[in-house]
Amino acid sequence: MAGFALRSTAAWRFVRLSSLLRSSVSVPGIHTTASPLMGATVEQFEEAKNKLSTLKKDPGNEVKLKIYALFKQSTQGPCNTPKPGMLDFVNKAKWDAWKSLGSISQDEARQEYCDLIGSLLTAEGQGPAQVAAKPAGGGASYETLLVTTEDGITTIKLNRPAKKNAITTEMYDEIIAALDQAAKDDCVITVFTGAGDFYCSGNDLTNFTKIPEDGVEAMARSAGDLLRKYVKAYIDFPKPLIAVVNGPAVGVSVTVLGLFDLVYATERATFHTPFSQLGQSAEGCSSYTFPKMMGNAKASEMLLFNKKLTAAQACSLGLVTEVFPDSSFQSEVWSRLKAYAQLPRNSLALSKQLIRSIEKEQLYAVNDAEVERLMERWTSDECFNAIMSFFQAKAKL
Numbered sequence: 452m453a454g455f456a457l458r459s460t461a462a463w464r465f466v467r468l469s470s471l472l473r474s475s476v477s478v479p480g481i482h483t484t485a486s487p488l489m490g491a492t493v494e495q496f497e498e499a500k501n502k503l504s505t506l507k508k509d510p511g512n513e514v515k516l517k518i519y520a521l522f523k524q525s526t527q528g529p530c531n532t533p534k535p536g537m538l539d540f541v542n543k544a545k546w547d548a549w550k551s552l553g554s555i556s557q558d559e560a561r562q563e564y565c566d567l568i569g570s571l572l573t574a575e576g577q578g579p580a581q582v583a584a585k586p587a588g589g590g591a592s593y594e595t596l597l598v599t600t601e602d603g604i605t606t607i608k609l610n611r612p613a614k615k616n617a618i619t620t621e622m623y624d625e626i627i628a629a630l631d632q633a634a635k636d637d638c639v640i641t642v643f644t645g646a647g648d649f650y651c652s653g654n655d656l657t658n659f660t661k662i663p664e665d666g667v668e669a670m671a672r673s674a675g676d677l678l679r680k681y682v683k684a685y686i687d688f689p690k691p692l693i694a695v696v697n698g699p700a701v702g703v704s705v706t707v708l709g710l711f712d713l714v715y716a717t718e719r720a721t722f723h724t725p726f727s728q729l730g731q732s733a734e735g736c737s738s739y740t741f742p743k744m745m746g747n748a749k750a751s752e753m754l755l756f757n758k759k760l761t762a763a764q765a766c767s768l769g770l771v772t773e774v775f776p777d778s779s780f781q782s783e784v785w786s787r788l789k790a791y792a793q794l795p796r797n798s799l800a801l802s803k804q805l806i807r808s809i810e811k812e813q814l815y816a817v818n819d820a821e822v823e824r825l826m827e828r829w830t831s832d833e834c835f836n837a838i839m840s841f842f843q844a845k846a847k848l
């Protein structure tokens with residue numbers, strides 16, 4: 452396994468902050484009447500743009516590419532320019548980053564742009580930034596997430612759109628930390644969503660390629676410990692937890708949905724758990740929650756036979772609460788969430804805990820059993836061959 456030849460995106464190493472600033476000179480095409488529910492105002496966007504030049508530290512190329520992409524999406528909409536040639540490394544990296552935002556609206560991109568600059572400024576002690584929603588957790592900043600608190604809602608947004616928000620080891624740790632912080636903050640509800648056109652493509656398969664010196668078994672043990680802790684963070688989460696599924700969802704991002712209190716999805720979302728195809732097995736307590744919510748036969752179609760569900764099918768099986776048209780998804784869902792966040796905080800949390808307490812011990816036991824099974828699967832030839840195929844680009848879901 453250690454010998455995998457991984458695909459590299461080293462091109463972004465060449466992107467310079469100065470070129471980002473140059474690209475931020477004009478803002479054609481911005482609507483001046485953005486709804487505060489949907490995105491930052493033009494004034495906030497302009498302020499964020501101006502504050503970008505006050506950053507003292509270089510935020511790193513991956514972040515700079517995100518800033519570039521969000522700027523382009525905010526000002527020009529979805530990427531519509533021809534793909535640069537293979538050898539034009541810098542422009543290809545920038546084009547990829549812009550393209551990865553898919554069809555998210557200019558309002559939404561502007562909000563993400565402001566959130567990102569705000570979190571960078573706060574991390575440098577320049578905050579609290581006045582550019583948009585304030586970063587949650589007393590200024591905690593994350594490499595792979597955007598976490599903000601506004602109007603009683605803490606939002607945890609997976610923020611690796613170029614990799615379809617695949618969850619790296621670092622990201623599991625950050626999500627656990629963000630959930631822990633949200634559990635203790637003043638917010639009424641917590642929302643989980645993804646940046647760009649995907650909700651999440653599941654476990655980042657490169658996690659399996661980082662073999663420690665003490666071998667594959669040690670890698671499987673430490674991955675198992677992390678997964679157990681990750682799923683437990685959802686089981687134990689004490690407040691209403693709501694998924695805003697903004698696009699396709701794969702693997703572990705689908706299975707843990709059974710531990711959310713509400714799941715709102717765009718009609719564009721799909722739900723796919725290709726565990727057998729990957730030589731793996733179910734996790735996220737789905738071997739218990741899925742049969743409970745949709746019956747054994749439908750759960751087996753998903754968890755054993757890799758059936759990908761549309762949003763409408765997932766809704767009819769109880770995995771999704773409600774499906775919205777893609778064009779009005781963000782505005783409809785966020786106005787609803789804002790109204791929910793006006794409800795009494797303690798009453799909501801206590802009612803959620805009552806519902807969860809009935810099966811908490813059961814969920815811990817299921818989590819343990821699933822992790823045990825997976826630790827064995829991760830050392831199997833079936834799993835090894837499936838992951839090799841993915842990186843050799845022979846197989847895609």
Ligand SMILES: CCC/C=C/C(=O)SCCNC(=O)CCNC(=O)[C@H](O)C(C)(C)COP(=O)([O-])OP(=O)([O-])OC[C@H]1O[C@@H](n2cnc3c(N)ncnc32)[C@H](O)[C@@H]1OP(=O)([O-])[O-]
Nearest residue numbers: 460613614615617652653654655656657701702703847848
């Ligand atoms: C731990 C607990 C157990 C967990 C179980 C699970 O979650 S099982 C489920 C595990 N999940 C899977 O098996 C999903 C595997 N992924 C796929 O099948 C497809 O990428 C797709 C259908 C998600 C999107 O297809 P698309 O044609 O729309 O987009 P694209 O393919 O061009 O992707 C853009 C870039 O993102 C990269 N990237 C994306 N996802 C992952 C990932 N998970 N990993 C790593 N990288 C990933 C991709 O390589 C590419 O990188 P590049 O070349 O630019 O350097």
